[in-house]
Amino acid sequence: MPRDLTPLFEPRGVVVTGVSSHPGKFGFVALHNILSCGFSGPVFAVGREEGEVLGHPVLASIADLPDCVADLLVLCTPVGANEEIVRIAATRGVRAVFCAAGGYSEAGPEGVEAEARLVALAAELDLVLAGPNGQGVVSTPAGLCAQIVAPYPPRGRIGVASQSGNFVSAFLNYAGQTGIGISRAVSAGNAAATSIADYLEWYADDDETDVALCYLEGLSDGRAFFERVRQVTLRMPVVVVKGGTTAGGQRAAASHTGSLASDDRIFDGMARQAGLVRAATIESAFEAAATFATQPMPSGDRVVVLSTAGGWGVVTADAVTLHPDLTLTPLPDDLLADIDRMLPPRWSRNNPVDLAGGETRDTIPDLLHLTAAHPEVDAIIQLGIGIQGNTAALTRSGPFHPDHGLERIVDFHEHQERRYAEAAAAASDAHDKPVLVASELAVARPDNPMVAAVRESGRLCYASADRAVTALGHLVRYARRLRGRT
Amino acid sequence: MPTLSEAASRRIVEDAGVAVSPWATAADAGSAKEVAASLGLPVVAKLCGGAIAHKTERGLVRLGLSSQDEVGAAAADLLAAARPEDGDVELLVSTMVSGNRELIAGLVRNEQFGPCVMLGLGGILAEAVADVAFRLAPLERDDALDLIDDLGAQFLLDEFRGEPAVDREALADTLMALSRIAEDPEVLSVDLNPLIVDDGQPVAVDALVETA
Numbered sequence: 235m236p237r238d239l240t241p242l243f244e245p246r247g248v249v250v251t252g253v254s255s256h257p258g259k260f261g262f263v264a265l266h267n268i269l270s271c272g273f274s275g276p277v278f279a280v281g282r283e284e285g286e287v288l289g290h291p292v293l294a295s296i297a298d299l300p301d302c303v304a305d306l307l308v309l310c311t312p313v314g315a316n317e318e319i320v321r322i323a324a325t326r327g328v329r330a331v332f333c334a335a336g337g338y339s340e341a342g343p344e345g346v347e348a349e350a351r352l353v354a355l356a357a358e359l360d361l362v363l364a365g366p367n368g369q370g371v372v373s374t375p376a377g378l379c380a381q382i383v384a385p386y387p388p389r390g391r392i393g394v395a396s397q398s399g400n401f402v403s404a405f406l407n408y409a410g411q412t413g414i415g416i417s418r419a420v421s422a423g424n425a426a427a428t429s430i431a432d433y434l435e436w437y438a439d440d441d442e443t444d445v446a447l448c449y450l451e452g453l454s455d456g457r458a459f460f461e462r463v464r465q466v467t468l469r470m471p472v473v474v475v476k477g478g479t480t481a482g483g484q485r486a487a488a489s490h491t492g493s494l495a496s497d498d499r500i501f502d503g504m505a506r507q508a509g510l511v512r513a514a515t516i517e518s519a520f521e522a523a524a525t526f527a528t529q530p531m532p533s534g535d536r537v538v539v540l541s542t543a544g545g546w547g548v549v550t551a552d553a554v555t556l557h558p559d560l561t562l563t564p565l566p567d568d569l570l571a572d573i574d575r576m577l578p579p580r581w582s583r584n585n586p587v588d589l590a591g592g593e594t595r596d597t598i599p600d601l602l603h604l605t606a607a608h609p610e611v612d613a614i615i616q617l618g619i620g621i622q623g624n625t626a627a628l629t630r631s632g633p634f635h636p637d638h639g640l641e642r643i644v645d646f647h648e649h650q651e652r653r654y655a656e657a658a659a660a661a662s663d664a665h666d667k668p669v670l671v672a673s674e675l676a677v678a679r680p681d682n683p684m685v686a687a688v689r690e691s692g693r694l695c696y697a698s699a700d701r702a703v704t705a706l707g708h709l710v711r712y713a714r715r716l717r718g719r720t
Numbered sequence: 721m722p723t724l725s726e727a728a729s730r731r732i733v734e735d736a737g738v739a740v741s742p743w744a745t746a747a748d749a750g751s752a753k754e755v756a757a758s759l760g761l762p763v764v765a766k767l768c769g770g771a772i773a774h775k776t777e778r779g780l781v782r783l784g785l786s787s788q789d790e791v792g793a794a795a796a797d798l799l800a801a802a803r804p805e806d807g808d809v810e811l812l813v814s815t816m817v818s819g820n821r822e823l824i825a826g827l828v829r830n831e832q833f834g835p836c837v838m839l840g841l842g843g844i845l846a847e848a849v850a851d852v853a854f855r856l857a858p859l860e861r862d863d864a865l866d867l868i869d870d871l872g873a874q875f876l877l878d879e880f881r882g883e884p885a886v887d888r889e890a891l892a893d894t895l896m897a898l899s900r901i902a903e904d905p906e907v908l909s910v911d912l913n914p915l916i917v918d919d920g921q922p923v924a925v926d927a928l929v930e931t932a
Contacts, residue, residue, distance in 0.1 A: 489911040494840060497830075499853070500832070500836055503854030503855050
């Protein structure tokens, strides 16, 4: 049975210790964030100064906490105070503890002992213990932002569990940037009692979470982690970024096999065997998770690249060809014949489909639907849209707009861009296939109407074609694993 | 950690199901010739002993012996090259296997993840090229096939220089055999290096087992 983390992520009420009027202190920040982000349950603050903080009453002692109103205790008090606080909180019905406080095993031998006592106490009282030395927990379905850092992300389907609090923040920042939201996020801290595998198992059962995103640095028991996560990945994709992969690990070996057995190669083999989606970087990990959260599973590896013009189609076709998990599929004859009827003869007549500027008003939406509908196509990468919107932006900001007929053409361009983005999402939904839109405008001009419409469709506009290829490769590989070897 | 002689190592991997080149041991030049006659020429002769791990570096491997005279001369040379610290030694005579492709396979125990099976490209550049991949033992058959798929140089496993494609099922058998060896906690590591691909079939022509 996986550990039930409901009181951590869906608490009825929250109590924060270490609250003072100093706005730089962890207790103040945690209280501020909980009160500011929409948590609907009761919130209690405990501190040494009586009175109010942020207009909220401060209890002088944890013993003043009413019974059975708060499930989650957020500890921002020093090591020496915490055991007594936890013991009393448990008598008031607290069932989960997030220990943000540091000074535990990361801080030397005394901290190691204090951490062991805290873990034993949590076990004795049957409490979920997260941390210590973590930045906090976020749960958007509960409106909970119980963390000592920012940001509070948009709500979504990605569950984050990280051994680095900074990377929780990074993932949440990407969520804010892209609009691809977060369900739960936890900074595991020292992971003294609740490990990454515990979070992953709970996420797999969580109705709010479709994909897990985690950062790993060290594993105390790699074999147990492997045995547990290989079960999780059958139910939910798990994207992993591993830190510390280049550090030594090769022992002086009597065997050639031993000298080749670097920690990273073993980890990589373990990850593949367990069905983990291993990403190379923090941003590609987020993008992989965002792709799982927003695109359908492909039923094969046959990719068609659609572009309006020029080099993007060519380099993306190269990237798909070089990717070990993707195939740049030859354009099926009937699809080619259909496109022939839509375009002047200068189009590329192969994959990548390059319209060579021959498109008219409905070509791109029609082509998206036609291609997605084809049974020999498993996924589409759409490039080269956003150009009309970009032109419109310059026209709109120039000295001649709205005269000279410019208002009308700007409106047309912007309207078309929205149609393209909407057609990409609609084709994907209608045919249950991934359709990834990539453009540097995602970063360069997030106000581009195409980029904005992709975002409004709930999908990611990839900042480059290569990043879309990488993300699609993860999706295809995972989907193939779920199908099994044939 | 002690390493076993090639003969003792071959027995372990052969018992587990690894295809190894046909072989026998011989105490002297005369019996080496008899072994060569029964295996059929050409053969390989090596000096074999528990304390001898890296035979090639010491010139203790004689390849491509294609006459009885060559076998006899090589056997005498090898026995003469034995050093006192080598302890008990014997000759190991095996069929000369040839193929253009060499792989390496093995077993290691990792502190974090326990026993792991490896497959890689072999040959003298194996460690420099490091086209290798691992799976945690025990392996399922699909794990073994996935491990083969993980090698970067897949084209080397297809038809190559007039030789047929590598028999992936046979290679998976070898990996499954290594996985079974991992069940013995006394075995710390295994090298099958090289695993020569002969007419598509992987054949171990050397084995090194390290024990606790």
